[in-house]
Amino acid sequence: MIESFKWLVLISGSFFTIFGCFSYWRNREEATNRFFGLLSIAFAIWSYGWFGVLLIKDNQTAAIFWSRVLIFGATFIPVFYLHWILAFLDMHRKRKILLVSSYVVTIIFAGFNWFTNYYISGVHPIYFFPFWPSAGPLFIWYLIFGYAGINGYALFLLIREFLRSEKERRYQAAYLLIGTLAGFAGGVTNFPLMYGLTIFNPVILFIGVCMNISCSLIFSYGVIRHRLMEVKVISAELLISLFVVLLLVDALLSGGRTELILKLGLVFGMAIFAVLLIRGILNEIKSREKLAEMTETLQLANIELQKLDKAKSEFLNIASHQLRTPISVIKGITSMMIEGDLEKMPAEKKQTFIRGIWEKSQKLESIINDILNAAEMTNQEYTAKTKKDDHFDLLALLKEIIEGFQPLVKEREIDLSLEASDEPILISGEKEYLREALSNLIDNAIKYTPSTGVNSESRDKRGERGKIVVTMEKDFDNVTIEITDNGMGIPANEIPSLFKKFSRASNARNMYTDGSGLGLFIVKEIIEGHGGQINLTSEIDKGTTFHVKLPLHSLGETDIKKYIIDKQQV
Amino acid sequence: MKKILFVEDDPDQILMYQAKFELENLLMIVASNEREALKLALAEEPDLVLLDLLLKKENGLDVLEGLKKDERLAKIPVIIFTNYDKKELRERSLALGAADFIIKAKVTPKEIVARVKQIVGE
Numbered sequence: 269m270i271e272s273f274k275w276l277v278l279i280s281g282s283f284f285t286i287f288g289c290f291s292y293w294r295n296r297e298e299a300t301n302r303f304f305g306l307l308s309i310a311f312a313i314w315s316y317g318w319f320g321v322l323l324i325k326d327n328q329t330a331a332i333f334w335s336r337v338l339i340f341g342a343t344f345i346p347v348f349y350l351h352w353i354l355a356f357l358d359m360h361r362k363r364k365i366l367l368v369s370s371y372v373v374t375i376i377f378a379g380f381n382w383f384t385n386y387y388i389s390g391v392h393p394i395y396f397f398p399f400w401p402s403a404g405p406l407f408i409w410y411l412i413f414g415y416a417g418i419n420g421y422a423l424f425l426l427i428r429e430f431l432r433s434e435k436e437r438r439y440q441a442a443y444l445l446i447g448t449l450a451g452f453a454g455g456v457t458n459f460p461l462m463y464g465l466t467i468f469n470p471v472i473l474f475i476g477v478c479m480n481i482s483c484s485l486i487f488s489y490g491v492i493r494h495r496l497m498e499v500k501v502i503s504a505e506l507l508i509s510l511f512v513v514l515l516l517v518d519a520l521l522s523g524g525r526t527e528l529i530l531k532l533g534l535v536f537g538m539a540i541f542a543v544l545l546i547r548g549i550l551n552e553i554k555s556r557e558k559l560a561e562m563t564e565t566l567q568l569a570n571i572e573l574q575k576l577d578k579a580k581s582e583f584l585n586i587a588s589h590q591l592r593t594p595i596s597v598i599k600g601i602t603s604m605m606i607e608g609d610l611e612k613m614p615a616e617k618k619q620t621f622i623r624g625i626w627e628k629s630q631k632l633e634s635i636i637n638d639i640l641n642a643a644e645m646t647n648q649e650y651t652a653k654t655k656k657d658d659h660f661d662l663l664a665l666l667k668e669i670i671e672g673f674q675p676l677v678k679e680r681e682i683d684l685s686l687e688a689s690d691e692p693i694l695i696s697g698e699k700e701y702l703r704e705a706l707s708n709l710i711d712n713a714i715k716y717t718p719s720t721g722v723n724s725e726s727r728d729k730r731g732e733r734g735k736i737v738v739t740m741e742k743d744f745d746n747v748t749i750e751i752t753d754n755g756m757g758i759p760a761n762e763i764p765s766l767f768k769k770f771s772r773a774s775n776a777r778n779m780y781t782d783g784s785g786l787g788l789f790i791v792k793e794i795i796e797g798h799g800g801q802i803n804l805t806s807e808i809d810k811g812t813t814f815h816v817k818l819p820l821h822s823l824g825e826t827d828i829k830k831y832i833i834d835k836q837q838v
Numbered sequence: 839m840k841k842i843l844f845v846e847d848d849p850d851q852i853l854m855y856q857a858k859f860e861l862e863n864l865l866m867i868v869a870s871n872e873r874e875a876l877k878l879a880l881a882e883e884p885d886l887v888l889l890d891l892l893l894k895k896e897n898g899l900d901v902l903e904g905l906k907k908d909e910r911l912a913k914i915p916v917i918i919f920t921n922y923d924k925k926e927l928r929e930r931s932l933a934l935g936a937a938d939f940i941i942k943a944k945v946t947p948k949e950i951v952a953r954v955k956q957i958v959g960e
Contacts, residue, residue, distance in 0.1 A: 586922075589920075592942065595943045596921060596942035597850050600851075600946060603946035609858065609861055609947075612861060621857075628850065
């Protein structure tokens, strides 16, 4: 029985050594490779320590030495394991304090192991083993801190990752989880014997060591199957190198010169073949990885397209509603004219109907313009086309816009005022686009401000007269325009989607609008196309303020694009 | 004279259809929200309800549900009269018991009057 144990731990040790060295050597840059390498070496030291202990029959000092070797390996297993799992989860930089303190405690334990008898107090015979390490008073702290504490925490992180992640990542986490559990179970069978407790009989002990080996096999399978550390390449390199070395030894041991030359030729040929083979495997792995990456990108793009498609059809539904509403009135009134219905009405009513046709045609035109502008701005990112000397007075433009809204605000009994110094504000930009943007913002404010003219409900409720204040201020480089209303306000959850093109599709309440529902999207495109910024603050039942900031001096087209990109990255 | 309840919040449309219905000897009463619609339906016992689906802050389907849930009102025929043409809305409206689903822009006032008269049996 002891013989089988001996060989089992030796095989396990060799396996860990080879695997650890190669994974470390293969890609030292990767933290997962580095710490898996170190973990494998710790496992290997533990296995060799066992081999040493099992080999000795009557030398107690040597048995204690090998016991310290095996416990030295075991002491480092939890901390390397933790570091590896944290690297796998990409958390090793965030958990620096935890890692440093774990290393410090581990090194202290290792020091006690080598230089005192508090960690390992000696050896004792148990079952058919002549020597088995005896735990010192401090060893229990390793079991609590390292074995249960650190391993337990790493296990918790893995379970969490397994539950949270999907696809490949989930498989990786599952392999690591099963491997860890097997390793844990293997370790558990060892420790009671160090306290002289014969809870587990030698058969279970044997199974325990097997589980430790299987733990590493499971890790390897996870790694090979899911490309954690290119183990397929590592194994191929290992086997081929071994084969080449064997051939070389055989060649060097050969009798005659001709045989030596022939065999060296064979070694050379094999070496070239090995390099080609390994390169082939590497290429295969790379193309497989690339394919997987592309598939994932395509899947994501497909999901995005589906979302966009859904949003577009929603938008079409709404846009068609907005277009049909004025059309139904125009069509209705004109059909009544043709059928002679209007002739039966008093002149004043007839006039109202004809004015209705005019107003609805205007509305229709403005909706169509919005849709066309939005389409244009989507197809080609809008940037203002301005020349350096192409300046105009923004204050004059704003005054003109506000003047244009006076009949409407008068009808609705809303106060619309401008607060700005009289000094002209020269700005370079596309005047008509800026007119559209500022008009849209003021129009929007009017729409959502209490009035007695049309929307009497809101005034009754709050007993407050509608008020819109537009302010304009200039500093060295920019002009800031603020449009503040005391309207119904915008719910905080609706603000982020307000400037998006299809935002109205999100809920039924938002579908109701007189306009195209594209106004704020267009405003944002125009302001940003001039290198400016727009945002808003709002409070329910108190009102909303739109803040617009525009650079006074023309930015080149590239500057604006760069500015937009920078802002998106922030 | 048959009484029609028009649930609509666009003043221009109210004006136009009211004028046409009056010329056709139909009495039109108007509600602009769900509460008003159910209240008027109970008080005035209309012969038919013409219901728009997009009302300010409200969904016309809620009005339809409210009408069909109330035993006293469930028998009143309801025509969904909207510009919001969506397959699911059409199916849902008919499943909830609407008599018809008509797109405003596709019919003239004369045609809607004819359909209303056909349903109320005039």
